[in-house]
Amino acid sequence: MERAFALEQEHVQAYNELLRTLDTLYLLNNDLGTVTPEMKKTLEIRRQLQVNLEKSASILRTIERVAARVDEDGNEIPQRVSTEDILADRLVKVMQENYEIDYKVKESLALEQQLATELREEKVKYLNSVQQYRQVCAHVKHQSGPKSDNASLSANSTDESHQSRQGDQVDKAGQVDEVDEVDEQIIINQNETLRQLLLALKIHAGYDPFI
Numbered sequence: 563m564e565r566a567f568a569l570e571q572e573h574v575q576a577y578n579e580l581l582r583t584l585d586t587l588y589l590l591n592n593d594l595g596t597v598t599p600e601m602k603k604t605l606e607i608r609r610q611l612q613v614n615l616e617k618s619a620s621i622l623r624t625i626e627r628v629a630a631r632v633d634e635d636g637n638e639i640p641q642r643v644s645t646e647d648i649l650a651d652r653l654v655k656v657m658q659e660n661y662e663i664d665y666k667v668k669e670s671l672a673l674e675q676q677l678a679t680e681l682r683e684e685k686v687k688y689l690n691s692v693q694q695y696r697q698v699c700a701h702v703k704h705q706s707g708p709k710s711d712n713a714s715l716s717a718n719s720t721d722e723s724h725q726s727r728q729g730d731q732v733d734k735a736g737q738v739d740e741v742d743e744v745d746e747q748i749i750i751n752q753n754e755t756l757r758q759l760l761l762a763l764k765i766h767a768g769y770d771p772f773i
Contacts, residue, residue, distance in 0.1 A: 581608075695758045702751045 585605045 691758065695755070698751075698755045698758050702748070702755055705748060705751055 582605075585608075
């Protein structure tokens with residue numbers, strides 16, 4: 563069986579080479595000069611069509627030969643097995659394997675297309691998350707401004723405490739409360755920023771939080 567398969571391969575290669583040589587001789591006999599890329603492409607298509615025709619003819623002969631070995635009830639008719647019968651069985655097996663491979667390729671292409679669509683959707687989600695993250699960072703940066711002003715007011719109040727103890731106690735208490743409120747808001751904003759950043763990193767790593 564391996565010898566038959568090797569002979570089939572040699573036959574296909576020799577036939578293809580024969581077609582290529584005949585094409586070259588035809589061009590030389592008609593003084594068409596060298597083979598241009600366009601002519602080469604046309605000749606390749608013609609050879610492929612010729613090989614397909616030969617393949618179709620072989621398939622039809624194989625089907626006829628296999629069908630002739632089976633009666634109307636589907637029972638195999640005992641007869642002497644020839645070389646052509648062996649090649650016909652081999653071709654039927656190759657055809658079946660080819661059909662199975664084509665089906666697997668079709669499934670792989672469908673899966674690849676599905677994954678490409680999901681990848682595009684995830685990229686859109688990731689870009690949206692990055693945009694939200696930048697907006698949050700800008701918002702936090704804007705909110706962090708009052709903290710410096712409050713710190714300056716607190717320092718000024720501390721300097722004035724050396725002049726008036728009673729006024730210092732009242733002003734200091736008010737400044738502490740205000741600073742605490744600002745710090746609390748900044749912490750909330752920072753937590754939201756971290757949450758958005760983690761979400762963007764998860765999406766970038768392939769994790770879908772909406773599933």
